[in-house]
Amino acid sequence: MRVTTQSLGWSAGRGREAVPVLRPLDVAVEPGRLTGVVGPNGSGKTTLLHLIAGLRRPTQGTVHYAEADAARLSSRRRAQLVALVEQHPQTTLELTVRQVVELGRIPHVGRWPGSKDGDADAVAQALAVASVGHLAHRKWPTLSGGERQRAQLARAIAQRPRLLLLDEPTNHLDLRHQIALLQTVAGLGVTTVAVLHDLDLAAAFCDDLVVLDEGRLVAAGPTAQVLSERLVAEVFSVRARVQHTDRLRMSWSGLVRPDQLEGAW
Numbered sequence: 001m002r003v004t005t006q007s008l009g010w011s012a013g014r015g016r017e018a019v020p021v022l023r024p025l026d027v028a029v030e031p032g033r034l035t036g037v038v039g040p041n042g043s044g045k046t047t048l049l050h051l052i053a054g055l056r057r058p059t060q061g062t063v064h065y066a067e068a069d070a071a072r073l074s075s076r077r078r079a080q081l082v083a084l085v086e087q088h089p090q091t092t093l094e095l096t097v098r099q100v101v102e103l104g105r106i107p108h109v110g111r112w113p114g115s116k117d118g119d120a121d122a123v124a125q126a127l128a129v130a131s132v133g134h135l136a137h138r139k140w141p142t143l144s145g146g147e148r149q150r151a152q153l154a155r156a157i158a159q160r161p162r163l164l165l166l167d168e169p170t171n172h173l174d175l176r177h178q179i180a181l182l183q184t185v186a187g188l189g190v191t192t193v194a195v196l197h198d199l200d201l202a203a204a205f206c207d208d209l210v211v212l213d214e215g216r217l218v219a220a221g222p223t224a225q226v227l228s229e230r231l232v233a234e235v236f237s238v239r240a241r242v243q244h245t246d247r248l249r250m251s252w253s254g255l256v257r258p259d260q261l262e263g264a265w
């Protein structure tokens with residue numbers, strides 16, 4: 001599902017007190033591709049993700065899922081189309097992992113007569129794809145941070161969304177699981193937008209990037225075109241090497257002072 005924003009913006013507070021958090025931006029998320037949203041802390045990444053998810057109402061502009069204005073969809077329809085994995089998934093309930101993953105089927109309950117088998121298949125497949133099948137009977141509070149992260153991804157996969165939104169999905173994960181998770185997500189073929197902090201992982205796995213800085217869109221497009229040494233220096237104040245080898249690689253070597261930016265590229 002293609003997702004577009006038109007002059008989408010959000011400000012905190014109202015009237016004269018309003019503080020712009022996300023300046024109006026137009027982005028297009030292409031169907032079936034993994035789009036990374038990157039930028040320094042506080043640049044507006046989570047705000048953009050929440051606006052796309054419909055969790056936050058834009059103070060200006062619109063979001064379209066394919067041809068449909070997202071603001072006009074019922075919350076049930078939106079839940080059928082969009083799955084969001086939050087940065088700090090919390091639940092105090094004593095649910096098992098399987099029960100958490102089954103929550104992903106709620107938007108579809110009653111859609112098809114006798115859909116129970118389909119639900120069971122979706123849950124089983126999601127547990128396997130997110131590598132949490134062995135944890136299916138474990139109670140949520142007993143899980144580690146990384147196990148919770150993967151279980152939440154399984155819940156989102158079980159939802160069979162047309163748009164998957166992930167806020168720092170590699171948080172808490174060891175390197176093997178970071179790579180495995182992004183490989184899994186990239187292989188789903190579902191339109192996905194993921195907020196990522198690790199530029200090397202973004203370089204390796206994202207088809208496209210959206211780069212934000214201080215609430216502004218700095219660049220958007222195919223990763224190999226967007227991710228340059230100059231961009232990393234200007235947006236992140238980090239000296240980096242970007243290599244186009246078997247895969248796109250980004251490695252950093254130190255910080256860049258503002259006075260070093262001028263004329264460096």
Ligand SMILES: Nc1ncnc2c1ncn2[C@@H]1O[C@H](COP(=O)(O)OP(=O)(O)OP(=O)(O)O)[C@@H](O)[C@H]1O
Binds near residue numbers: 039043045
């Ligand atoms: N409700 C709010 N009221 C005031 N300011 C807000 C509100 N929500 C977000 N902000 C501010 O907007 C900016 C962008 O926040 P956002 O969480 O979108 O950034 P981010 O890029 O996801 O940051 P991080 O990388 O630290 O997670 C931050 O400076 C934040 O403090």
